[in-house]
């Protein structure tokens with residue numbers, strides 16, 4: 001079949017089920033023209049390449065389908081910067097850029113450097129497409145790598161600063177392997193012996209805890225996780241990335257463990273006599289730099305990546321396989337009568353969780369003005385619809401939402417920035433593109449929103465009806481504690497210049513840009529604003545005026 005690269009690429013992306021691409025022009029221009037002629041794919045041009053990458057990332061995490069973002073040669077590193085969070089979060093993002101032409105490279109071509117090495121640390125696969133005949137196999141490999149194993153970003157650089165290789169023609173077939181159009185394409189089954197060994201340790205333990213991570217959500221294994229925890233009476237802590245694997249309201253859920261966490265989860269994991277890691281790399285964030293649990297505590301681990309099993313904790317048993325398959329096999333084989341061994345443990349776990357709730361009750365219900373962030377989290381726990389996708393930025397936003405927010409239903413999704421401030425707002429727009437039928441509610445600080453404020457205009461232009469809640473304290477006050485320390489305990493007015501901003505009414509900014517802008521100054525008004533925003537079917541910014549002195553509790557209290 002004689003096709004241009006542009007025609008083939010448009011057909012293949014449609015074949016893989018891509019509904020939106022996020023980019024800053026000008027790259028693959030002919031491909032965009034062919035998308036319009038041949039497909040239903042929406043082509044969203046954004047105000048920055050990093051935001052485009054974050055939108056693709058939010059799209060990918062919300063749907064499990066690869067998110068596609070693009071940039072021309074001079075925007076390539078801006079796009080690479082945006083892949084860093086997807087890489088850390090194991091999110092299947094596919095990035096296309098324009099790149100150097102062998103006919104002109106090394107001649108000081110306008111805007112050009114060798115971008116390829118910069119993609120190396122933020123991708124699972126980083127490759128160049130130099131001949132149009134290679135489009136079909138390279139695109140298939142991009143989807144294969146992005147979705148398989150532990151998912152992650154992929155970069156293809158197309159020849160020509162704008163990827164003009166897409167103009168050329170060849171005999172090509174737009175063959176699509178739909179298996180790789182979403183995560184997970186494979187569900188590897190574990191070795192039965194290794195699973196048996198793990199189960200026997202689990203059954204014998206008296207104070208076990210499961211630590212569930214993003215691998216459980218990627219595998220769609222939340223219900224198997226909950227069923228196993230119930231069958232064996234094992235409390236579940238999650239990483240921030242795995243927060244939606246078990247509803248916040250489930251009696252066995254002790255909360256998010258680690259640094260951006262809930263104190264009850266850290267106390268339970270610290271008191272456990274066995275840690276069972278499932279779909280988590282047990283990295284620094286989830287273990288509060290390998291102190292919760294302490295290294296040396298008996299541990300077992302299930303993961304789809306062989307090199308993750310045992311990397312951070314010496315193991316009594318390790319199992320290689322898909323989380324959903326492993327958990328359902330454990331459920332089938334387990335001896336439910338062993339649960340009685342853990343009744344004491346479950347009572348003390350409940351007491352720890354109740355203590356946390358009592359301790360935070362006042363803050364969660366606070367009527368204070370300016371508003372306390374804990375109250376916003378409590379309002380969100382109560383009023384966000386059961387099928388919503390909730391996103392949280394990092395820093396303080398991650399601490400507040402990791403610790404204080406509860407999902408109410410297995411149908412609710414929770415997506416979080418893996419460390420980059422400013423990720424959540426554009427990621428929320430991408431999530432809404434991926435799941436237009438689901439409510440999307442993003443929680444961010446004002447410093448986080450500032451990064452990609454211009455994307456409010458993108459949301460208005462495409463009527464992306466995501467709701468963004470801004471914890472607006474006119475500062476990046478997570479940094480306050482650190483600067484207090486740096487200044488020997490007391491800050492000067494000059495010191496505050498390092499982390500405070502002007503007071504801005506983001507509801508007004510949003511209104512001026514054509515979105516729905518709502519400002520909330522009193523806690524009692526929040527739920528009405530949230531309902532109005534969700535009902536409006538428009539992009540909405542809820543600007544909440546909060547207390548600059550509110551600092552999230554530290555992960556571990558001595």
Ligand SMILES: Cc1ncc(C[n+]2csc(CCOP(=O)(O)OP(=O)(O)O)c2C)c(N)n1
Pocket residue numbers: 393394395396397419420421444445446447448449471473475476477478479
């Ligand atoms: C790309 C990036 N740069 C810097 C940081 C460091 N950082 C973490 S939180 C924070 C300030 C957060 O401010 P805001 O979003 O307003 O929330 P607040 O702390 O005020 O609640 C900064 C600068 C980061 N996480 N990511």
